[in-house]
Amino acid sequence: MSPFEYAPAPESRSVVDIASSYGLFIDGEFVDPADGTMFKTVNPATEEVLADVAEAGETDIDRAVRAARRAQETVWGPMPGSERAKYLFRIARLLAERSREFAVLETLDNGKPIRESRDVDVPTAAAHFFYYAGWADKLDHAGFGVAPRPHGVAAQVIPWNFPLLMLAWKIAPALATGNTVVLKPAETTPLSALLFADLLRQAELPPGVVNIVTGARETGAMLVAHPGIDKIAFTGSTAVGKRIAREIAGTRKTVTLELGGKAANILFDDAPIDQAVEGIVNGIYFNQGQVCCAGSRLLVQESVADEVVDRLKERLATLRVGDPMDKNTDVGAINSAAQLERITRLAEAGTAEGATRWSPACDLPEQGYWFPPTVFTDVSAAHTIAREEIFGPVLSVLTFRTPDEAVAKANNTPYGLSAGVWTEKGSRILWMADRLKAGVVWANTFNRFDPTSPFGGYKESGHGREGGRHGLAPYLVDGSTD
Amino acid sequence: MATTPTTSTGTRVDVRKTYKLFIGGAFPRSESGRTYEVTAADGRFLANAALGSRKDARDAVVAARAAQKGWAGATAYNRGQVLYRVAELLEGRRAQFVEEVSAGEGISRGDADDVVSAAVDRWVWYAGWADKVAQVAGSANPVAGPYFNLSVPEPTGVVAVLAPQRSSLLGLVSVLAPVLVTGNTAVLVSSERRPLPAITLSEVLATSDVPKGVVNVLTGRTAEIAPHLAGHLDVNAIDLAGAALADGVTWGALEAEAAGSIKRVRRPALDDAEPDWTAVPDGPRRILAFTETKTVWHPKGV
Known part of the structure; x- marks a missing residue:
């Protein structure tokens, strides 16, 4: 026996309930996809099928974007920053309270060690919400002019490597600044985002402020191309990032890209x-x-x-x-x-x-x-x-x-x-x-x-920064996009 | 909190709270053994509050100094979370604060309820600053040479705070929270005639995650206690907000006393009135009033 052998110490999965199938989270409730298409998500460590997940199509995307627009114009945009802050603080606290559940689910769906999901992904995600909660009522002091304005509706497409953490990096600053969100998690790791939808129920976040549409690359492309989108935040491959940048050229959509690296x-x-x-x-x-x-x-x-x-x-x-x-x-x-x-x-x-x-x-x-x-x-x-x-x-x-x-x-x-x-x-x-x-x-x-430290790349690793005071900038209207 | 007890048939006599000082996480009576009568705006008896002494003030400074290193050493994220937790518990004690503010300030329960809401929101506002103030007030300085040069705000140390005399909860929160955000510890002298919300706030602090000694609360005569704090050599700064409208106090005299140890002094905004505490502050100036700027130089080169 080598000195580095250990007895097995498996984390219990009983802390999390995985449904057999999940719909799309649109306007505050789970709905079936219009054309009924579903796909499977598996545990990459065992190849066990974990759940059937809805694949959002054109109609679903349109519904989600319209829900986000309505919520932005009638509820979230007009709401004072101090009230938005309190919703975000709630989300941060709820994430911390349910951290074990999220960690286990993340590890099952992603394959990453429980030690990492438990000690890095989930606590860092909660911290990110906590940090941006505090900005929601201080935007006047962030250095982007007096009474800076949100873009409106943000389309956010995130990767599978840190599913919940990337969700937090995207949603927290968007909501803090008064934008509403349609978020597409990665095809292979949709479950933590869908559990997050349940957390939003507990937070009593107004319907439509956050919408989660699952699907693969086509779903993401449809979302990004939707004319009702004002701002795009994408984390993923450089190839897809270039395609998005090309597609929105000449429109009034703005984009931040967090792409590949070779550090x-x-x-x-x-x-x-x-x-x-x-x-x-x-x-x-x-x-x-x-x-x-x-x-x-x-x-x-x-x-x-x-x-x-x-x-x-x-x-x-x-x-x-x-x-x-x-x-x-x-x-x-x-x-x-x-x-x-x-x-x-x-x-x-x-x-x-x-x-x-x-x-x-x-x-x-x-x-x-x-x-x-x-x-x-x-x-x-x-x-x-x-x-x-x-x-x-x-x-x-x-x-x-x-x-x-x-x-x-x-x-x-x-x-x-x-x-x-x-x-x-x-x-x-x-x-x-x-x-x-x-x-x-x-x-x-x-x-x-x-959460306080800006992150993002030079050159073809993308542009824009997430995290810190700098992470607010992409979600606030700049003079050139008025 | 007093309500009219009825001794006639079947009605219960309420159990009243003893209002004491808050020093080093404990609730002692004044070492002097003295108390003074606190009355409602309409003159009815509310409680006997501790009449804090010079010795109580000195004890509070010792407790605040002992707690300062640890509080400043906590991460900004941790301090933000701890302060946010205070807001959660403030909200939970809403009914008690409403009753005390309503009685002490002579306003309706509805108005007092608004005051408590504003106080909770103010506390949340300041909690959020903990991990942001360095980003707004710090800077990377482009010096003309091969040097990295970074300026960051740090807490000044132990801060004496004279709480506003009239706004017994919202004013109190508005001056106390900004002192704590960066890692200072506080010795607070409550409103002289309206001290009860300050003591109830200390009960909130005692049951939240704020380490003992970070906040110490004295009740009593501002004119008696404040000069000792202004002149105390182990106090780094003093907020004179409550010197305005305090019986027998001129803030200029306290400022002169503070000069003996080059204390940082924040003067009251107005001489004979209180500012409108309901207005959200227009920036983190109260936080920065109790910070030092530290600039670090480091050469660049192979």
Whole structure:
């Protein structure tokens, strides 16, 4: 028995009731889709079908947008900020009260370890509502002019990697500023958004303020294209982001885009190696690497490269991969068969192009979608795995000699979402931060999130910021869109 | 709270509350053993409140100082949540506040109900500032050189607060909450003639998650207690809101007393009246009055 073996510690799923089927949440109630189309959502760790979920079509989208418009014009827009604030505080408190239920459901539907959904996703989502609740009655003091105005109806399309947290990032600032919302959760992870609808019932949020329409890519496209939408917030792939930007060109719709990334995690030879190795692991294996700001490229200074890679491999051998519901699990399931296929294909390209592939020995479950933590060494900047976003637990290791070279390599990507710098020298951190073309720079840490801290990318990682005071701006009318 | 007891057949005599001081999380009587009679606007007896002494004030400062480091050390998010929780419990005590405000200020229950609503909403407004004030009042300064330069507001320390004399709940909340938001601790002197809502508020604070000593409440003669606080060397700032309209008090004299330790002083808005406390503040100025700005320099370079 290795010193890292643990007895199973499964979280109970009895805390959450999953219905056999879910309708669309429109105008304060669940309704069946007009054409009756349904799709299934599965537990990616077991391939068990969790529920049938409605697929919203043209008619449903139109209903949802009209409900949102009516609510915005008659209730939510005219409501004083101090009253909107109290609804948002309610939502924050209710999320905290029902946190275990949300965490279990999120892990079942997404495949992420319960430790992460319990300790990161759900509490951070509640904190996000709490933070923006406090802005609702202080918009005059936020630096966007006196009595700033909301756009109206926001279409929000979110990804499957942090379903509830992305919902919070989208809905909280939209509601705080007086917009109403039609939100489309991702096709593979709709359940936490649908449970959120039940929470809104408890909060007694007026009907139509938040509408949740489930579906796949076509549903999202229809929502974004609907003429009744004023503002679009999208988190997802760069390809879809570009399509949305093209489609709304020439209209009065405004958009914020939070897209892909290929972040460099840069390690200098004076960095505290043990601490840095933890940061590298957190940077790329957190949430199975299915994180847009993941530190998927490790740039390590040549003089310490061998030592760092050795210690990284030692550390990876202790990661526990498997049942996401087990409280000791570090790495859970890949979210879908399609995503597993993509990760597998890109990893194969890595080997084919000459990089060296390594994974710790680990027994993967037979059912479900699994990919072991993987490290590629001997990677060059031209390799596919150094250029394309893999969105999986795959790290590419490159080396550099000078700070200038590190900056050049880090910025050598069309993305610019995040970056990490590991060094004991404070002045170097700030020198690097000045030169990195990334929206978030983490120094001697990685993957830190806070409601007060703006998040978003440079270049093709998107535009606009979510979180913090800056996160209010996209939801308030700017002079040029009057 | 007094209601007319009826001793005739079958009607119950109510159990009245003893109103005491609030120091370091406990409810002591004044060490001086003194009390004074508090009456309603119509003259009827309401309660005997503690007549706080110099020693009580000094004890309160010691408690506030002991609590300050921990309160300031809590995250802004945590302080925001704790203060929001106070609003939740204020709402739950609505009936008691309505009765006290109505009796003490001589207004109808309906009007008192509006006052309590405004007080709860004011507390919520300030709670929300906890994790935002640094974003509005802080700055990244573009100095002309290779330096990172960041300014952030920090709490000044222990703040003495003279609560408004007339607005015994809404005015009180409007001056107390902004002091607490950034991590200051407070020694509050309640309205002299209308002290009951302040003591009931301390009962709310005692049963919420506010650490002991963060708020300390004294009742008694403002003219007796305030000079000791204004001159106390371990008090960093004083809000003189309640110096206006207090018997035997001139705020200028207190300000002169405060000068001895270079206290931050917030003067009363008006000499012979109170501001309209029902108006939502037009910014976080009351919060910033009790903060220090700290600027950090750090070089940039390989």
